[in-house]
């Protein structure tokens with residue numbers, strides 16, 4: 396029996412498996428996270444070694460930093476009228492390919508870039524798959540002004556909110572838009588559309604990490620190799 400692959404090896408497998416979807420001349424959205432990091436490394440290599448030319452937009456300052464280090468040329472989202480393809484990771488994905496994103500805190504820009512993109516692909520290792528999403532907390536991005544009032548309303552709704560803190564700190568985490576994040580912990584969600592509406596309609600909420608019917612394809616990293624599933628045209 397072979398040695399079991401680590402989660403990072405599965406992440407690398409799907410990061411690299413997504414590379415052939417990127418064609419010369421495309422306008423590409425680059426997601427955020429440790430899985431996408433492998434994709435961006437691979438893209439940098441293709442650009443250096445094959446002279447591949449694409450135009451890229453990022454979904455976070457973290458990915459911007461990595462792209463800059465690799466010499467991948469970037470433009471702003473407002474510099475393009477649309478994107479051809481966006482490749483991103485996810486924290487949890489259910490049987491209908493709805494997901495939770497924002498473990499890395501970038502779901503606002505990620506959702507904006509996803510919306511601007513003709514095609515969206517998620518790359519995930521198989522541990523992210525679940526029957527119903529929600530055991531991974533749903534990140535909710537809040538305007539800092541009056542955020543404690545939003546926190547109390549989420550508490551009253553029974554959504555078990557917790558403040559997102561900056562790494563190794565007791566300070567609140569700040570997003571690329573300088574907002575704060577409250578993670579809610581609903582447990583496995585019965586009705587994702589109802590929670591989506593409940594959260595987005597709360598005053599003070601900018602965006603949340605529920606991504607419903609937002610992908611065209613998904614590449615799943617499995618021990619036996621990457622599995623690509625076409626979700627919708």
Ligand SMILES: O=C(CO)[C@H](O)[C@H](O)COP(=O)(O)O
Pocket residue numbers: 426427428429430431483484485486495496497498499500501502505
């Ligand atoms: O939504 C995200 C960042 O906001 C990431 O895509 C998500 O957290 C998955 O990250 P990773 O690839 O590190 O597991």
